[in-house]
Amino acid sequence: MTILLGNRPTSPEAAVTGDARATLRLADQVVAEYTWRPDLPVALSPRPYLHPVRTLGGICVTELMPASHRHHLGVSVAVAEVDGANFWGGRTFIPGHGPAWLDNQGTQAHARWLRRTPEQVGHTLRWTGIDGALLLTERREISARRLADDAWALDFGFTLSNAADRDMPVRSPAVHGRPGAGYGGFFWRAPAPDSPVRIDAEAGSGVEAVHGRVSRWLSVHGGAWTLVFIGGTERTRADRWFVRTRDYLGIGSALSWDEPLVLAPGSALTRRIVTVIADGTLSPERAAAYADELPS
Known part of the structure; x- marks a missing residue:
């Protein structure tokens, strides 16, 4: 595997040309834009994403290609490694070496629409390696x-x-020995608020209470807004959470943590995350009530 030195072209100006978008609306209000066919540099592992996502009060609660991590794309399904292919973007963690640029970035490409209404989009996608496989x-x-006003x-x-005729391992950097880096799966890059971030979860408060742990729900309070992340199925609720507030604000539901998840030929995995997007502060009690109500 070739290690590449230097930077890849990841300027936001180069990334927006030719995008195709759909909107999610509640009544006459656009609450999210879904870029289903992005025009992105290969280094970002091109994939569909949601951005901007807004509260009903109009506050944006996602970030796209921030300076710190250009490969963070709002809300997306981003996986650090699938059988050696990088569907996260940026560098790949190599045991005994650390993060390095490799020619291994994959692409998630739209295949066909299943439905497209003001409140719902559904489609199929193809995940291919850098060689097109x-x-x-x-x-x-x-x-x-x-849900409410x-x-x-x-x-x-x-x-x-x-889609292959061999086992398909899904791995995080933590599988390769990077402590705490169990990311890969549903991932939300949120903007850093002006006030300190507060993390609450069913297991307790603070990052330590939920990062790398299982919790039915967790909430992130960013001053003017609150996000509540809820595992929408029993299997999803068994996955650990990745939560980072240092350097950037990111939340993910991890497909694999310290052990690879292996898909046998012809097999599949299903996950569902329900996120409450609210103006102001939601109490832990209200977050728990949403967790009781919304997975159904």
Whole structure:
């Protein structure tokens, strides 16, 4: 595997030309834009993403290609490694070496629409390696639902199927020995708020209470807004959470942590995350109530 030195072209100006977008609306209000056919540099592992996602009060709660991590694309399904292919973007963690540029970035490409309404989009995708080989196929469903005058829910579900005739291992950098780096799966890059971030979860408060742990829900309070992340199925709730507030604010539901997840030929995995997007502060009690209500 070739290690490349230097930087890749990742300027935001070069990344927006030719994008194709769909909008999610609640009544006459656009609450999210879904770029389903992005025009992105290969170094970012091109994939569909949601940005901007906004509260009902109009506050943007996602970031796209921030200076710190250009490969963070709003809300997406981003996986550090699938059978050696990087679907996260940027550098790849190599045991005994650390992060390095490799010629291994994959692409998630739209295949066909299943539905497209103001409140819901559904489509199939093809996950291919940098050589064009098909590794996975995906069925993705995203919908918006109004909950209250100050909150709505983004329902994001996906099924990944092994499209090859061999086992397909899904790995995080933590699998390769990078402590705490169990990221890969549903991932949300949020903007850094002006005030300190507060993390609450069913297991307790603070990053330590939930990072690398299982919790039915977790909430992120960013001053003027709150996000509540809820595992939408029993299997999803068994996955660990990745939570980072140092350097950047990112939340993910991890497909694999310290052990690879291996898809046998013809097999599939399904995950679903429901995110409450609210103006202002939601109490842990209200977050727990949403976790009781929304997975159904």
